[in-house]
Amino acid sequence: MSKTLTLANIAVAKGKTPLVCLTAYTTPVARLVDPHCDIVLVGDSVGMVLHGLPSTLGVTLEMMILHGKAVRRGLERALMVVDMPFGSYEEGPEQAFCNAARVMAETGCAAVKLEGGEVMAETIQFLASRGVPVMAHVGLTPQAVNSFGGYRVQGKGEDADRVMRDALAVAEAGAFALVLEKVPETLARRITEEITIPTIGIGASPACDGQILVVDDMLGLFGDFRPKFVKRYTELAQAAETAIAAYARDVRERRFPGIEHVFGHTTKDIERGDQT
Template sequence: MSATGPAKALTPPDISARKGKTPLVCLTAYTTPIARLVDPHCDVVLVGDSVGMVLHGLPSTLGVTLEMMIMHGKAVRRGLEQALMVVDMPFGSYEEGPDQAFRNAARVMTETGSAAVKLEGGEAMAETIRFLTARGIPVMAHIGLTPQAVNTFGGYRVQGRGEDGERICRDALAVAAAGAFAVVLEKVPEPLARRITEEIAIPTIGIGASPTCDGQVLVVDDMLGLFGDFRPKFVKRYAELGDAASFAIATYAQEVRKRRFPAAEHVFGDAPTPVKGGEAA
């Protein structure tokens, strides 16, 4: 919020213009309360298909549906004022071809109020990216480790080591030439991410990549430490909210069992109790 009113919402061209400037701050969000928390601090808020694993307990992102993404996109939209909202296109919603991708991406943007979509894939998706951007749908690309292709990769492995780095470079050049306004580089070697950042004209957003990328993104639940048993190398924990929540819940359970909660101040008597403002509880 500025002194003159609500901050102007960022747009895909605003993000593209940040190439080589102050690094872009990006986090995921899946709910209205979290969106409100991250909005003042982020340039991009990603409604990621990681929601399937983080909130729905799925083993991968492959089970996420278009309806799930739209539902969570609507929730996040209600909590944003200034950050650019980008919604992931889930597995199976765009790979068939440009027409399918346009139909589903248009639905996502129309129903959620999103300003852009993100889809995974490099050279193979260049035609689709070009088709979408020519028809008014801004696209954030995603290359390197693309979680929707986890079965093809044989797991969540680093991509682009050794000679395989040339494949990732071709992917980066292809999505940039096709009109993507930014590209996520996930789980690629640091020297490769640095090289790609130097060679392409659109911002790179790293996750397990390089500090020289034009921005960084993390899953908000990971960086807040909400899951004690999930500690990937590329995540820095800025809090341990999972431990704090576990302690609070355990304390509550103990107090209930020992009849320490609710206490006198948490229950109602026969007569109204005066409170501030002259109202009665």
């Protein structure tokens, strides 16, 4: 059995071999990604990916705990991080600690992730000082998509100063790593150079200390969803559709089930339609 990675393993990866990170929401997928990943994130993207929600805003704490438990059962090596959903931490440090402590206790995760920069620095410091490791997330923060007016690149032009301040603030507050989402490449590179904690890019820069994608995106499970920052490594949606169509034809034409799939009948029984 492989030794489970720790926060110390993540910290020393700064500036070295990039960290490999993917999302997972179920036990089978967790088992698939575990041997290859350093960090597995149970993301609140589960709301859109598995539950068909239009955004992450409808995701609940109970949903994150349910999927966190499922992923935990499939991991042996990777460090597991669980997203704090919208509304579970913004009220203040005490609310954040209460909910984060529950997530850690019930899922067995090593850390939580929350969105926001300077405005969340006090909360990050409060959590980190009380034994709750925090992965921060700045740039495009999907839980604030309504404030941003959509899923737009953050940190362009003069706005770069804001994103840089956010990154510096969460690092100083005690976050152990930082997700940089959908920011200009030059800004992500500069942030990576200036802060002391590992940066995890998604639509950011190859200079980041690690990269993360939603596993369903990189596997091509969404045929019509092709954001610029996702590289598809296969097309599982197309393969699945082909397989499902073949199954449907076999059922309608009585090719499935065959004799090898049923119990207590011979080939002759199947051929004459014996129902006894």
